[in-house]
Amino acid sequence: MNKKIVGILVCTLLIAAAVLPVVGMINEECESKAVSNEEEWFWKEPFPNYAPHIPGGMPDFNQSQPPVWWGSVCEPIIGGNGIADTPAIGDDIQVVAVGNPVNPGDVIVAPGPDCYLDTWEQPDDEYMWAFCGPVSVANCFWWFDSQFADPDGTPGDGEDQFPLVEDYGVGDDHAADNVPLLIENLAIAMETNINGNTPVNNMENAINDWLVDTGLDDTFEVNVFEAPTWGFIKDEVMRSQNVILQLGQYDDVDGTCIQRVTHYVTCAGVTEGIPIQIAFSDPFFDIEDPSSSNHNDAQFVSHDIYGVRFQCPCSNLDFEWRVTGYPPNEDFDWTFVEFAVVICPIENEPPEAPSIDGPTSGEVGTPHTYVFNAVDPDGDNVRYIIDWDDGDAETTAFNPSGTDVQVQHTWSEEGTYIITASAEDTEGLVGPEATLTVDMPRNKIINIPFLNFLQSHPNLFPIFQRLIMRLGLQN
16 A cells, blocks of 8 residues: 555544544533434433433323323313313313304313312213323423433432422422322413413413522523424424424315314424434323333333424415324324424523723832723623733622722732733623733832932922923932
8 A cells, every 4th residue: 555545544543533532522512412323313311310211311291190180181171063061060160151162172171270170071072181281391391300400319319409390299309209290280380270271372471480480580491483494493402402392283174274283292302314303202192102101200201203294285374394194193184383382591691801991001019900890691790800910810709790890909020911801700601801901110210419419409490300200210
């Protein structure tokens, strides 16, 4: 083999060996927590404490939770023959009056304030599980709580290190028995218990209120996107944001697509390449793992996989893409993503470079005062890290963003110094540096008899006195 070629190969291997560790370090610092396997799937990261399933740590809780609920909010009564037949009992809510017309899937009776359904269905009305909204949010909250809690924690340890999911009466926040109580609290917050379903604005408002109540409104945010594109959904999942999709099932009626029902699912993973696919933590279906019934244990999931096709066969609709093969029972013609609810950590930004105001020249041995001021985009308090360029450095206490902070410094030797300062916020993010150049000129002491005479007789020869002062020749 040609020596030149051998040399190139050797160099290539050496470069690869040097670059790979760097790439690994960069990936560790990336915002994305999604992990990829050799099949080009990107799954929500598992956490060994409370969301341990591999691949894909997103829980897969069920919207059916017997025997904890008997006829609970997840089972409102819906119409069968198009006429409401069932009267509400107890504190249940009569959503549609008896005798009034209803569409298939419309709620007639909802469980009411106590979240338990007391009413028995009449003639051909029927129960329907409808807890998909609260369950989809519970999946996301559980995943975030696992991410921010003690990584060495275990279900049943009784330790609650993060307030997004709390113990609702079973003795442990991450016990399987706590799951239905978490879902029930979310259902009440979303008013699913009085509506029998979950409008997307109810979900958004309930999440915002939940974050405020747990003191996490400055840690997380929620946003709703109508008819999101596939590229947006894929990017959000790969960035490891928590994405809930409201699926709309439609039937083609003489060329016009009519919505029949809606259903919420949580995104568990996506593919980057071909075939284009998406995986759901589905509150209702368990296709990939139908044998496991204990999905309240986050290690047991059924991340059901469906295709993505860029086609909208409905002339009266304007969706960019649809989910193929969903629902698996093929009750409806088409499934589109009507809304995406994205819950994600608020990305804290570092402070801006501080301003430095103060003298740019002075005398050795004399204290000089400088004023530092930096604005933090998030309104966090800031402190200043200052290097005086003479071997001394200091860090101030935290002060409100955008307020002046005075610091004194004395240089002991003549010279030119560059003050360097940056601001750090309470989240530990350090902003860009600012500098100010300061001259400490030589303090001239000249022993000249004539000058000594002039200084001892300041009223004589005023012109010479002013000249001496200007030249800095005074003793």
